[in-house]
Amino acid sequence: MTRTSLSRYPCPVARAVDVIGDPWCLLVLRDAIAGVRRFSDFRDRLGVSAKILTDRLNRLVDQDVLERQETNPGKQRFEYELTAKGRELAPALIALMQWGERWTFEPGRSPVRLSVRDTGEALAPIRLETATGREVQVDDLEMSATEAAPDITKHAYAALKARANRNKDAQT
Amino acid sequence: MTRTSLSRYPCPVARAVDVIGDPWCLLVLRDAIAGVRRFSDFRDRLGVSAKILTDRLNRLVDQDVLERQETNPGKQRFEYELTAKGRELAPALIALMQWGERWTFEPGRSPVRLSVRDTGEALAPIRLETATGREVQVDDLEMSATEAAPDITKHAYAALKARANRNKDAQT
DNA sequence: CAGTATCCTCGCAGATACTG
DNA sequence: CAGTATCTGCGAGGATACTG
Numbered sequence: 135m136t137r138t139s140l141s142r143y144p145c146p147v148a149r150a151v152d153v154i155g156d157p158w159c160l161l162v163l164r165d166a167i168a169g170v171r172r173f174s175d176f177r178d179r180l181g182v183s184a185k186i187l188t189d190r191l192n193r194l195v196d197q198d199v200l201e202r203q204e205t206n207p208g209k210q211r212f213e214y215e216l217t218a219k220g221r222e223l224a225p226a227l228i229a230l231m232q233w234g235e236r237w238t239f240e241p242g243r244s245p246v247r248l249s250v251r252d253t254g255e256a257l258a259p260i261r262l263e264t265a266t267g268r269e270v271q272v273d274d275l276e277m278s279a280t281e282a283a284p285d286i287t288k289h290a291y292a293a294l295k296a297r298a299n300r301n302k303d304a305q306t
Numbered sequence: 307m308t309r310t311s312l313s314r315y316p317c318p319v320a321r322a323v324d325v326i327g328d329p330w331c332l333l334v335l336r337d338a339i340a341g342v343r344r345f346s347d348f349r350d351r352l353g354v355s356a357k358i359l360t361d362r363l364n365r366l367v368d369q370d371v372l373e374r375q376e377t378n379p380g381k382q383r384f385e386y387e388l389t390a391k392g393r394e395l396a397p398a399l400i401a402l403m404q405w406g407e408r409w410t411f412e413p414g415r416s417p418v419r420l421s422v423r424d425t426g427e428a429l430a431p432i433r434l435e436t437a438t439g440r441e442v443q444v445d446d447l448e449m450s451a452t453e454a455a456p457d458i459t460k461h462a463y464a465a466l467k468a469r470a471n472r473n474k475d476a477q478t
Numbered sequence: 479c480a481g482t483a484t485c486c487t488c489g490c491a492g493a494t495a496c497t498g
Numbered sequence: 499c500a501g502t503a504t505c506t507g508c509g510a511g512g513a514t515a516c517t518g
Contacts, residue, residue: 234318
């Protein structure tokens with residue numbers, strides 16, 4: 135049954151759910167926020183079929199959450215970049231992440247802290263840092279956070295904005 | 307294709323999405339956070355079929371997000387109450403709400419502020435208050451928030467906890 | 479690389495009727 | 499009231515092959 139469109143509901147939650155309430159969309163968004171940009175990277179990380187990925191990316195572009203850019207004209211190379219609208223979904227994703235960290239893991243597990251490193255590269259990688267200071271390169275895009283890091287939203291968000299601005303500058 | 311279970315992924319976002327990444331679950335949760343408790347109320351508000359609602363409620367109960375309680379023994383009356391785990395999803399829902407308010411409505415629309423009224427009743431209703439001070443009884447469960455109310459999460463969350471505690475007391 | 483195209487299957491979800 | 503039972507179909511999503 136064609137999923138009922140919630141986009142005309144008066145409830146902002148329903149509308150948000152309409153845009154990003156799909157499991158794949160949420161995961162695409164997670165990766166986008168973490169800095170993933172290319173089709174093949176999304177596909178490989180998510181392990182999703184090209185068809186589904188195409189569908190979700192198009193949907194998010196239509197919704198103005200992502201923007202498709204041709205980075206190397208004539209070379210079939212595109213990047214999907216977060217728009218302002220998309221970037222502002224970070225707090226919601228981070229809230230989910232924090233909840234997931236708190237409630238979906240075995241107790242006693244070493245908590246991990248998210249650190250969005252602004253390395254100055256176009257594709258700033260996200261690294262993880264455990265409570266003991268050990269740093270881990272993210273392989274499976276493990277985003278995480280301790281409860282004791284309430285400023286994480288601000289931090290991550292600032293890094294996202296900085297990254298976006300840098301890319302905008304690079305284009306001009 | 308049986309939706310791939312994400313529950314064993316190392317990523318907390320994926321795990322959270324596994325629990326509540328479904329559109330209906332998110333809307334059920336929205337209503338639960340707003341104080342809805344009974345099967346028929348969820349059904350009527352969401353306009354969803356009994357089968358789907360049953361499925362989602364069971365799923366959420368299995369995941370320990372909701373708790374099913376028999377409120378009137380022998381009378382086929384139950385209530386689905388948020389657990390601590392469920393209540394802590396409020397920030398995520400509120401983040402979605404704020405995003406929805408900001409990005410999915412026409413500009414110029416009067417922003418609305420969420421106010422979780424702690425009226426002392428078991429089923430404290432949620433009311434809305436517009437920027438001009440006009441108060442609106444929620445019919446379609448319009449949850450909303452202005453950008454200028456960053457403390458809204460704290461506020462709503464405190465009300466939820468208070469409500470849960472009062473109910474717990476009432477049982478003993 | 480970044481997708482399309484095609485096939486095929488499973489299960490989500492609506493509708494309707496029924497039950498304790 | 500709070501579901502269960504049954505029927506049905508559409509479409510989501512995997513697999514595979516192909517294209518500019």
